[in-house]
Amino acid sequence: MPYRIPIGPFHPALEEPYKLGVSCEGETVREVAIEVGFSFRAIELLAQKRNYLQGLTLVERVCGICSGVHTLTFCMAVEVLAGLEVPPRANAIRVIVAELERLHSHLLWAGIAAEDLGFQSLFMEVFALRERIMDVLELISGNRVHYAMNCIGGVNRDLRESDSVLAAVRQVRRDLERDVVPVLTTDPIVRARTRGVGTLERQQAIGYGVVGPTARASGVDADVRRDQPYAAYAELGVRVATAERGDVEARILVRALEMLESIRLVEEALRRLPSGAIRAGTGIPTVPPGEATARSEAPRGELFYYLASDGSDTPTRVKIRTPTFVNIPAVEAMCLGQHLADMPIIQASVDPCCSCTDR
Amino acid sequence: MSGSSVSTEVVSRLGCLPGATALEHRRDGWWLQVPLGQVIAMAETMLQSGARLGTMTGSELQRGETVVIYHYVLGEAAINIRTESRDRSLPSITPITRAADWIEREIHDLFGVAFVGHPNLTRLIRPPQVPPGLFRAPEATQA
Numbered sequence: 403m404p405y406r407i408p409i410g411p412f413h414p415a416l417e418e419p420y421k422l423g424v425s426c427e428g429e430t431v432r433e434v435a436i437e438v439g440f441s442f443r444a445i446e447l448l449a450q451k452r453n454y455l456q457g458l459t460l461v462e463r464v465c466g467i468c469s470g471v472h473t474l475t476f477c478m479a480v481e482v483l484a485g486l487e488v489p490p491r492a493n494a495i496r497v498i499v500a501e502l503e504r505l506h507s508h509l510l511w512a513g514i515a516a517e518d519l520g521f522q523s524l525f526m527e528v529f530a531l532r533e534r535i536m537d538v539l540e541l542i543s544g545n546r547v548h549y550a551m552n553c554i555g556g557v558n559r560d561l562r563e564s565d566s567v568l569a570a571v572r573q574v575r576r577d578l579e580r581d582v583v584p585v586l587t588t589d590p591i592v593r594a595r596t597r598g599v600g601t602l603e604r605q606q607a608i609g610y611g612v613v614g615p616t617a618r619a620s621g622v623d624a625d626v627r628r629d630q631p632y633a634a635y636a637e638l639g640v641r642v643a644t645a646e647r648g649d650v651e652a653r654i655l656v657r658a659l660e661m662l663e664s665i666r667l668v669e670e671a672l673r674r675l676p677s678g679a680i681r682a683g684t685g686i687p688t689v690p691p692g693e694a695t696a697r698s699e700a701p702r703g704e705l706f707y708y709l710a711s712d713g714s715d716t717p718t719r720v721k722i723r724t725p726t727f728v729n730i731p732a733v734e735a736m737c738l739g740q741h742l743a744d745m746p747i748i749q750a751s752v753d754p755c756c757s758c759t760d761r
Numbered sequence: 762m763s764g765s766s767v768s769t770e771v772v773s774r775l776g777c778l779p780g781a782t783a784l785e786h787r788r789d790g791w792w793l794q795v796p797l798g799q800v801i802a803m804a805e806t807m808l809q810s811g812a813r814l815g816t817m818t819g820s821e822l823q824r825g826e827t828v829v830i831y832h833y834v835l836g837e838a839a840i841n842i843r844t845e846s847r848d849r850s851l852p853s854i855t856p857i858t859r860a861a862d863w864i865e866r867e868i869h870d871l872f873g874v875a876f877v878g879h880p881n882l883t884r885l886i887r888p889p890q891v892p893p894g895l896f897r898a899p900e901a902t903q904a
Contacts, residue, residue: 439886447896482789611813611860624813629837695789695832695839697815706832708818723816723832731863760886 404432409745411440416514418756420730422737422745429742434734441760449720454480454554455686457717462548464722465758467510470503471700472722473552478632478696479709480554484687490676492556493634497671498567499542499551500633500698501664505574506535507701508657508664511753512586515654518747519595524585531574531582538563538570556681564672575665583658596650600736600748603648610732613725614703616752619656620648626699638670650751657753689713700725702753724758768838771810775842778802790839797847804854804861807833812840814860819868821897825849827872846874853879871896 404425411419419440425433445464449457461472474496481488488496509532516524536546541563543549551557561567586592602612607620617624626632627640643659645652691713698705703725710719729752736748772791776784780796795803807814812835820828826846831854833840844851853876855861865876866885873894876882887895 439884439888442886444895479789485788608813609859611815611858630834630839694787695841697834697839704815704834706815708830708832710820719818719820721816721818727863728816728860 407742411437413749416750416754416756418754420754420756420759422733422749424737424742424745426742431737431740431742431745434737436730436734438730438756438759441757443757443761445761446720446722450717453686453715454689454717457720458553459550461720461722462550464724464761465755466547467507467755468503468700468702468705468758469548470499470551471698471705473550474500474633475696475698475700475705475707476709476720477552477554478698479694479707480687480689482694482696483692483709483711484554484689486555486682486687488556488633488682489679490634491560491678492680492682494671494675495557495561495680496552496633497635497638498561498668499539499549499557501667501671502535502539502542502567502571503549504701505571505661505664505668506532506539507753508661509535511657511701511750512582512654512661515747515750516586518750519592521585521592524582527577528582531577534570534574538567541566553681554687555683556679558681560680561675564675568669568672571665571668575662578658578661578665583662586654586658592654593651595744595747596654596751598647599650599744600740600751601647601649602732602736604646606732606735607648610728610735612703612729612732614699614701614729615653615656615660616703616729616732618642618644619652621646624704626697626704630697632696632698634671637674638667640667650747653751686715689715689717693719702726702755702758703729722761724755724761726752726755726759730754730759768810768835768840771806771812771835772838772840774806774810775803775840778806790841792841792843794843797844797851800844800852800854801857803831803842804857807831807835807840808857810835814854814858814864815839817861817864817868819872819874819896821872822846825873825897827851827868827874829868829874849873850875850877852877853882855879869893873897 407424410421421437423435461476462469513525513528604621625642627635689711693710696707706723708721778799782794785792812833815832818830831842
């Protein structure tokens with residue numbers, strides 16, 4: 403007899419609410435129903451009641467992990483509408499903050515994955531490294547989570563702590579290369595728990611339209627930073643990591659390589675950091691009537707903003723499409739036919755962010 | 762984001778759909794409008810070209826209608842296709858493009874658009890006990 407198990411909304415794998423209704427035959431999952439909406443705050447609607455400056459503060463709070471990339475993409479959409487050119491130094495600082503954010507997001511994910519695999523010592527190791535990155539972000543911006551770095555036309559703060567940032571990312575790279583990446587990619591216990599588990603075939607990945615590391619681990623070679631470069635990514639050149647098998651192991655491998663690439667990008671951006679202004683103009687720009695879209699590569703994949711303006715100081719429409727919104731439906735395909743005990747790591751392998759999904 | 766020759770070809774095929782408006786190339790990609798009756802043909806054209814449906818944006822119009830913009834990505838090019846609902850409904854493209862499933866459910870939930878042909882048009886974000894259309898102004902405040 404098939405039986406049903408509700409997993410969530412409060413979750414074994416995540417600190418965020420979403421619900422998975424699982425039907426099993428024995429230990430094998432036969433049906434999956436996904437429910438979201440538990441963190442719905444109507445941020446899109448609220449953003450249509452606030453001016454552009456207030457909107458920035460608001461969209462930064464869509465997510466408590468990838469907060470910076472939300473303001474970045476919001477600003478990019480406004481800059482397209484207002485025809486603003488961001489100064490080169492501001493673009494480089496945007497890249498540095500965005501890559502540090504990716505690094506701490508991927509480290510957070512690696513820690514959660516380690517914990518879901520029952521690998522407590524690796525969890526502790528990874529979270530200690532993540533703290534180093536959080537310290538650096540605090541040093542740059544004054545904040546650990548909501549950096550408030552981006553403003554329309556540039557960035558709010560200059561970056562004067564190059565040496566500290568470099569020292570920190572180099573230390574993190576040393577520890578990643580020495581401990582974390584080898585354990586994640588070669589340890590027999592990790593491999594036994596992740597190889598062939600939660601597979602998303604390439605065709606399925608394309609069908610669901612998944613993005614980010616979830617897509618790249620299924621052999622979809624797409625990355626907004628390379629394909630539609632923004633900020634300073636065109637000059638820096640992004641080496642996109644992909645894997646073919648589409649299982650949890652492949653998603654671990656892709657994120658491990660992306661952490662090392664983020665460190666390279668931070669180093670390269672710091673080495674080339676141009677001098678000059680950090681924002682275009684001063685004060686609040688006038689946003690003419692019209693509409694614009696902007697895309698960026700958040701830690702979890704493509705982030706999309708659509709903005710419509712009637713020429714006033716308040717947008718008439720703000721649409722936010724977060725990467726997890728398109729990645730979560732694919733969890734269904736990953737879970738079918740899998741063992742019940744693998745549900746936590748399969749879900750964690752997507753690195754879902756429910757506050758992003760629900761907004 | 763100027764677009765490769767592949768996307769140029771697709772965009773010109775879209776422009777040939779009956780009733781489609783002239784193509785516009787802006788800083789953030791291609792924009793055009795197709796009539797309601799051509800939404801399925803548009804989705805099939807995009808599927809054949811290998812374009813990825815990034816998302817769809819719903820925006821409120823008067824009298825309960827909704828503008829829906831389909832945001833596609835094809836290689837380096839972004840293609841944005843606009844249409845408007847009629848009698849508060851639109852044809853669903855979920856049978857053609859699976860990626861539209863949750864997006865259409867969300868627009869149904871927040872704007873009250875009925876996507877005809879959707880295999881499972883249930884609420885996505887908000888509970889079924891409250892009426893759909895949270896993102897619309899209350900009817901009484903509309904002109």
